[in-house]
Amino acid sequence: MIVDFTISNFRSIRDKQTFSLYAETPGGHLLENISYPAGKKVGVLNSAGIYGANASGKSNVLLAFEALQWLVCVSGRLTDGSAIGCYEPFRLSKKTRTAPVRFEIEFFTPDGMRYVYKIAFTRKRIVEEHLSFYPSAKAALIFDRNSEDTWETIKLGGMYTGGRRKFPFFDNNSYLSKAGDSADAPELIRKVYNYFQNDILRLGLNEEIHFDDWIDNPDVFKKVSAILGFVDAGVDGVIVRKSSVDEEDVRFPDDIPQAVRESILRDMRRTFLFAHPTEAGDSELFDLRLESSGTQRLFRLAPLIVQTLEDGGILIVDELDNSMHPFMAELIIRLFNDPDVNCGNAQLIFSTHNISLMSPERFRRDQIWLTEKTNGATRLFSLDEFDKNKVKSQSPFNRWYAEGRFGAVPKIDYHKIAEVMTNKAEASNA
Known part of the structure; x- marks a missing residue:
């Protein structure tokens, strides 16, 4: 299960933004929407939806998951000097156009072990990479790499044992991709690689599945x-x-x-x-x-739903209700939030414009996320960040969102558009 995912300098996401599925304050509202992958220590949300105006960055948040998965599972195949295909920095600022893209993810594998993986990269070089895990309350290093490290100087943790650990890599290869895809690597690293390879499924808006x-x-x-x-x-x-x-x-x-x-x-x-x-x-x-x-x-979506629920994976869907009746999207969400159906700690992460789904009968405050842009840069925030005395667990989320109380809605100037359609704008500028 994904606990949180931090993104910076990727596409429209300029500044550090954290998408969190950690149930920090479980409270008493919709407790069935929370799973505990490691006993009762950490509560993690089974689902989360992202709302926002068109081009506000919803899809970019989901694409960041795909980019991270590509770095872990595919970058090891790059030849020396090849460009890293998912390097897409924020282009509206000179400071960020050549700066590293950064991802950091905290997650639990199906066996309940907790990990933190960080990676930063430019067009042809991975400048930072780090993986640690929690065999106890204290984090233990698996490996750490900086911009100067080679495959011979990468730092390896004392608890990272059980197989070959030195794997030659180019500047554009992630160590996790090279080591995790090797049969003689320690089981620990292969387990993390397989998590990204097999347990994270994504369906884009116009994508087909095999x-x-x-x-x-x-x-x-x-x-x-x-x-x-x-x-x-x-x-x-x-x-x-x-x-x-x-x-x-x-x-x-x-x-x-x-x-x-x-x-x-x-x-x-x-x-x-x-x-x-x-x-x-x-x-x-x-x-x-x-x-x-x-x-x-x-x-096309049903096989992914079945597979994710059976395997305890993560399903990421761009515009969940696209071409479907809202009741169908509600059904899918309900399956993931139902502890009798979702016995394996599966997660659903999706974007949508359907505000009828934004209901306190279906979602907790911390399951509803919003994106909005300022000067081209995306800000990501959840309803849980609003004053709890004003936005309560049973507040009419969808109606208040439609009224603009939470922001993240399109700004439409109808009168200007009407002038364009009636040619009045041209007349007034003549």
């Missing part, structure tokens, strides 16, 4: 099919029809990359058919493309 990972899993496929049947989508079940298509059966232009060819072939090898009940009592099969956009979106 169905190959779950269509051959009967349990997951059964649950996905059942979910669609129980949400009044008019679907009785889902059938996958497979066919054998080889690359020589398709004429690809010479300039099509191999990865794209494989993706196209995967799609051609399987067809998803949705069974709809007919008046006669039997079923008619419809291709996925003929289903509503909401059904398609839920179908």
Whole structure:
């Protein structure tokens, strides 16, 4: 479970911003929305939603998770001198354009061990990297690296034992990526690497998922099919029809990359058919493309929901309710906040514009986050930062947000827009 994530100088996030899922004051409101991955020591929220105007930085917060995951899982494959692809500093200030991007994350792995990982990097160089853990109340170092360190001088902690620890890396490789992906590394470092590799799932607004990972899993496929049947989508079940298509059966232009060819072939090898009940009592099969956009979106999201809840991972979704009825988004949130369903400490982190979800019946104050921009820089804050005597646990969050009491709403000048549409603005400037 993620306890908190601190970001600075990434895209629109100029200054240090911390997205926290730590239930600092559990109180008595919606206690079922809190999990305790290490006994009763630390309470962590099962879900959190981010609100804000368009282009206020909501998606950038979620993209920071993806960038961090890339650094941990992929940067080790970079050749010497290659650019770090996720280096995207704040570009509206001369001070930050070439300054390091910085991430810091505190998290629990599924076994209840607590870690802190920090990394700072420029376009072609990782200038800081640090990993520590808490075998007791006191933090213990696993490794620490600064801008001058090489793979031979990196500092290694005394409790970091059990395998090979020295791994050659270039300036643009994270040590965690190189060591964690090696079979002879200590189990401790491989466990952290696998956490980032397998337990953090993200679905962007227009992203597709690879169905190959779950269509051959009967349990997951059964649950996905059942979910669609129980949400009044008019679907009785889902059938996958497979066919054998080889690359020589398709004429690809010479300039099509191999990865794209494989993706196209995967799609051609399987067809998803949705069974709809007919008046006669039997079923008619419809291709996925003929289903509503909401059904398609839920179908693509459902496998990730099932996998995350079963594995105790983290699901990150940009615009959770996109193309779906608000009731569908409410259902997904409810699953993650239900301790009888979410037995493995899974988490849901999402962005949305749907203020009907912003309700004290669904969320605690510390689960609702807001983004707003000042001079192009994003500020991230939660309702828990407002005066608790004024914004209480049972306050009408959504109505007050719509009224602008919390900020983070678009500033729209209707009269100026109306002048533009009626050409009055041109006339007044003539």
